[in-house]
Amino acid sequence: MSEKMLNRALLSLLIIAPWLAHWIDEPYYVSLATRIAILALAGVGLNIALGLGGMVSFGHAAFFGIGGYVTGILASHALNYEPLFSGIFAMSGSTQMLFIWPIAMLVGAIAAIFIGLLSLRTSGVYFIMITLAFAQMIYYFSISWPNYGGEDGLPIYLRNSFPGVNTLQPIQFFMICCTILLTTLWGVSRLQDSRFGNALKALRQNETRVAAVGISPLGIKLAAFVISAMITALAGSLFADLNRFVSPTMFSWHTSGQIMIFVILGGIGRLYGPVAGAIMFILCEALLGSWTEYWQFFLGLLLLWVVLFARGGLIGLLCGDKAHD
Amino acid sequence: MDAILLLEQLLNGLQLGIMLFLIAAGLTLIFGVMGLINLAHGSLYMIGAFACAAVATWSGSFWLGLMASLTFAAAAGALIEVVIMRRLYHREHLDQVLATFALILICSEGTRWLFGSFPLYLDVPDIFYGAVNLFGVLQYSRYRLFIIVIGLFTALCIYLLINKTRIGMRIRAGAADRQMTAALGINISLLYTLVFALGAALAGFSGALVGSIQSVEVGMGEPVLILAFVVVVIGGIGSIRGALVGALLVGMVDTLGRGYLPQILQLLLDPVFANTLGAALSSIAIYLLMIVILVFKPKGLFPAHG
Numbered sequence: 001m002s003e004k005m006l007n008r009a010l011l012s013l014l015i016i017a018p019w020l021a022h023w024i025d026e027p028y029y030v031s032l033a034t035r036i037a038i039l040a041l042a043g044v045g046l047n048i049a050l051g052l053g054g055m056v057s058f059g060h061a062a063f064f065g066i067g068g069y070v071t072g073i074l075a076s077h078a079l080n081y082e083p084l085f086s087g088i089f090a091m092s093g094s095t096q097m098l099f100i101w102p103i104a105m106l107v108g109a110i111a112a113i114f115i116g117l118l119s120l121r122t123s124g125v126y127f128i129m130i131t132l133a134f135a136q137m138i139y140y141f142s143i144s145w146p147n148y149g150g151e152d153g154l155p156i157y158l159r160n161s162f163p164g165v166n167t168l169q170p171i172q173f174f175m176i177c178c179t180i181l182l183t184t185l186w187g188v189s190r191l192q193d194s195r196f197g198n199a200l201k202a203l204r205q206n207e208t209r210v211a212a213v214g215i216s217p218l219g220i221k222l223a224a225f226v227i228s229a230m231i232t233a234l235a236g237s238l239f240a241d242l243n244r245f246v247s248p249t250m251f252s253w254h255t256s257g258q259i260m261i262f263v264i265l266g267g268i269g270r271l272y273g274p275v276a277g278a279i280m281f282i283l284c285e286a287l288l289g290s291w292t293e294y295w296q297f298f299l300g301l302l303l304l305w306v307v308l309f310a311r312g313g314l315i316g317l318l319c320g321d322k323a324h325d
Numbered sequence: 326m327d328a329i330l331l332l333e334q335l336l337n338g339l340q341l342g343i344m345l346f347l348i349a350a351g352l353t354l355i356f357g358v359m360g361l362i363n364l365a366h367g368s369l370y371m372i373g374a375f376a377c378a379a380v381a382t383w384s385g386s387f388w389l390g391l392m393a394s395l396t397f398a399a400a401a402g403a404l405i406e407v408v409i410m411r412r413l414y415h416r417e418h419l420d421q422v423l424a425t426f427a428l429i430l431i432c433s434e435g436t437r438w439l440f441g442s443f444p445l446y447l448d449v450p451d452i453f454y455g456a457v458n459l460f461g462v463l464q465y466s467r468y469r470l471f472i473i474v475i476g477l478f479t480a481l482c483i484y485l486l487i488n489k490t491r492i493g494m495r496i497r498a499g500a501a502d503r504q505m506t507a508a509l510g511i512n513i514s515l516l517y518t519l520v521f522a523l524g525a526a527l528a529g530f531s532g533a534l535v536g537s538i539q540s541v542e543v544g545m546g547e548p549v550l551i552l553a554f555v556v557v558v559i560g561g562i563g564s565i566r567g568a569l570v571g572a573l574l575v576g577m578v579d580t581l582g583r584g585y586l587p588q589i590l591q592l593l594l595d596p597v598f599a600n601t602l603g604a605a606l607s608s609i610a611i612y613l614l615m616i617v618i619l620v621f622k623p624k625g626l627f628p629a630h631g
Contacts, residue, residue: 056419118616122623125362125418129558130619136551137612144605253551257426264423294438300430307424308412 003319007272010279014040015178022171030170031242032286036278037177038238043262043274044184045231050260051269052192053224054204055120059131061255062115062138063108063229065248067236069142070104072154072246079157097162097176101237108233109226116225120218132253139251153247160241167241177238181275184231189271191227200224232259261299265306267313276314329463334584335577340469342576343476347531348549349556349568350483351524357500357563358520359414364425365405366528366553367546368432373398373529374536374545375436378445387450391533398529399522406521411514429547437543444540447533472534479527480569487565496520500563552579555615561625570626575611582607 014033021029042064049055077084077093084091094100119130143151159167167173191197199220202210207217240246249255258281266277284302288295310317352366376397381390405428413421453468487493498506499516507513532546539545556575560567587603594602606613618626 050419056422058422118620122619125356125562126558126619126623126625128362128418128422129554130616132551133555133558133612133615137609140608140612141605144608146601253547260423260426268419294434296430297434297438300427300434303427304409304424304431307420307427308409311420 003270003272003315006315006318007275010272010275011182014275014279018171018174027170030174032282034170034174034177034242035239036275036282037174037181038235038242039259039262039282040275040278041177041181041184041238042232042235042259043266043278044181044188044271045228045233045235046259047228047263047269047271047274048188048191048231049225049228050263051273052197052204053200053221053228055221055225056128057119057131057225057228058128058253058256058260059115059133059135060229060232060259061251061253062131062135063112063232064236064239064255064259065138065142065246065250066108066111067104067233067238068240068246068250069148069154070107070233071100071160071237071240072156073148074100074103075156075158075160076148076154095158095160097160097167097237097241100160101234104233104237105230108229108236112226112229113222116222116229120221120225132256135251135253135256139248139253142248142251149247151248153245153249156240156244156246159244173242177242180234180238184234185271185275192271196220196223261303265303265313267315268311270313270315273313273315280314330584332460332463333465334580336465336469336473338577338580339573340473340476340576341580342573343473343480344531344535345549345552345556345576346480346569346572347476347527348553349560349572350480350565351527352553353557353560353563353565353568354496354520355524356557357565358496358503359410359517361410361414362418362421362425363410363524364422364550365428365432366524367550368429369398369402369525369528369546370532370549371432371436371543371546372401373526373532374447374541375440375445376529377533377536378447378541379440381447382445387448387537390447391530394529394533395526398532399526401529402525403518403522405525406518410521411517414517433543440543442543444542447537447541449537468537472538475534476531479530483527483565492519552611555611557625559615559618559625561627564625564627567625567627574614578614579607579611582610586610 014036018030018033021027021033042060045063046057046060049057049060074084074093075095078095079093082093084093115131115134119127119134122130142148148154159173161167162176165172165176167176192201199210199215203217203220211217236250239250262274262277262281264277265280266273266275281299284299285295288298292298306313348366348370351369352363355361355363355366373394377390377394380393381387384390409424409428413424449468453471455467456464457467457470459465459470485493487496495506495511495516498509498511499513499520503513506516535549536545552575556571557568558571559574560569560571586607587600590599590603590606593599622628
């Protein structure tokens with residue numbers, strides 16, 4: 001099977017299945033598909049840093065959670081009619097997705113610039129550990145800071161709105177998430193074939209040579225890290241709206257590990273890898289989870305098997321191990 | 326009064342530091358010798374605690390439990406090394422992170438399967454109940470004092486083992502240049518299994534010791550694992566001396582930060598706000614410490630390989 005056909009099949013499955021579920025009136029499966037689309041989006045974000053740039057970030061939960069908390073905080077201020085800041089930077093909350101998304105991505109980007117500037121000074125294991133440490137730092141801060149719920153998390157009483165769409169209806173919210181996922185996939189496919197994308201892929205293979213032809217590694221890597229964080233923050237914002245709840249769990253290192261698992265299960269460095277991975281992960285959770293409470297035991301075995309023996313992930317297994325760059 | 330409280334906090338910091346050292350020593354040895362990031366180290370800590378609790382309950386003897394924690398964790402470590410880790414030495418760090426993350430899932434859920442979700446409690450022997458009078462002024466928990474003493478003793482044993490014995494010489498040689506060591510006729514894969522089992526035994530042992538202060542439950546290894554990583558990164562990956570300094574630093578900063586940061590901030594800020602901010606800052610103090618150290622020394626305080 002060619003990779004292109006598989007990608008199309010995966011996308012069709014992701015789009016058609018929820019509509020079928022909608023027609024037979026099973027909203028549970030629609031929200032399952034929405035989760036797949038959102039988590040795949042987070043994976044697509046991480047894949048830019050991890051797959052294209054070779055930056056093993058073990059702290060993407062930070063950006064996922066930031067997206068979620070920005071959404072929760074803006075919505076809670078809007079619902080309580082309290083301004084977010086007063087004075088010259090006066091700003092009120094909002095329940096408008098079109099306003100929340102850019103803010104979530106902006107805050108994610110600022111965090112990523114800060115974290116990236118400090119982390120990209122290191123490499124290898126140190127990079128893995130320092131990104132993990134930043135995410136843990138935000139995690140513990142969100143637990144111990146009592147405004148916005150602390151350990152209990154922050155509920156979003158009403159899903160935020162989008163002009164012309166009833167977001168409370170599962171299938172309509174799914175279409176929003178799915179459209180964002182498709183747009184992002186298209187954007188990333190353009191990005192990875194651009195001059196920037198090629199420089200990034202070259203950096204992963206040999207940093208010294210890239211520097212020798214006159215491209216500054218730090219700028220490219222930082223830009224990729226920030227783009228990657230922004231996409232993950234957007235996914236976090238949608239995830240908060242899906243659950244209508246944000247909690248420090250979004251920042252925990254298990255979340256970072258999970259986002260990484262989507263990328264790996266599907267096939268690292270492949271555009272549709274995170275989509276395949278998220279589908280596999282959520283199906284595993286739904287199928288194994290209904291069969292045994294200890295489904296993560298089997299997820300662990302599956303992951304171990306993929307890492308040890310099937311490094312191309314699902315897409316690699318079905319389409320042959322030819323890497324696409 | 327304040328001086329006594331400070332002394333008690335210092336001892337608590339020392340106790341946390343020593344425990345962190347026992348875990349971090351294994352982690353840094355495994356990285357230094359084999360170049361492997363082992364996220365599953367926290368699971369070995371958990372296995373040690375569970376083995377100790379199960380054997381202590383079954384036999385009624387805490388000491389048998391401690392022996393069991395060493396044996397079980399070492400056996401589990403050797404098994405994991407032979408079956409899985411060997412395939413990972415030549416892989417990228419990403420593969421190692423993922424495979425050992427998978428191992429965490431397997432170990433945690435497997436333990437939950439066997440023992441259930443409820444925490445186990447581990448009783449210490451009668452002689453460790455109550456407090457002991459230190460320097461005539463301070464009442465300090467006997468058991469915590471025991472942990473400090475046995476931890477220091479273990480640290481000394483590790484130092485002697487690494488620096489004064491033939492095995493230790495081989496381990497150091499393996500860390501410096503594995504190909505050369507193998508070329509000199511040393512069975513490198515046996516050495517690796519040994520190092521891994523040693524690190525696992527240390528982690529399991531400290532799990533059993535700490536398990537009696539806290540409860541023994543699934544997931545107990547994860548916060549400790551991340552602290553141990555902070556220690557290893559601060560100290561310089563692969564350096565035992567760095568792990569010792571890093572562990573004591575982290576133990577002290579964490580304990581003293583939680584104890585004193587809110588009070589210090591109260592001098593400058595509104596008390597209610599100072600308490601909130603102090604609690605939040607002290608929970609992230611060690612990460613701030615790590616970031617500051619890495620900004621100035623990107624390879625940690627004691628870089629292992631030049």
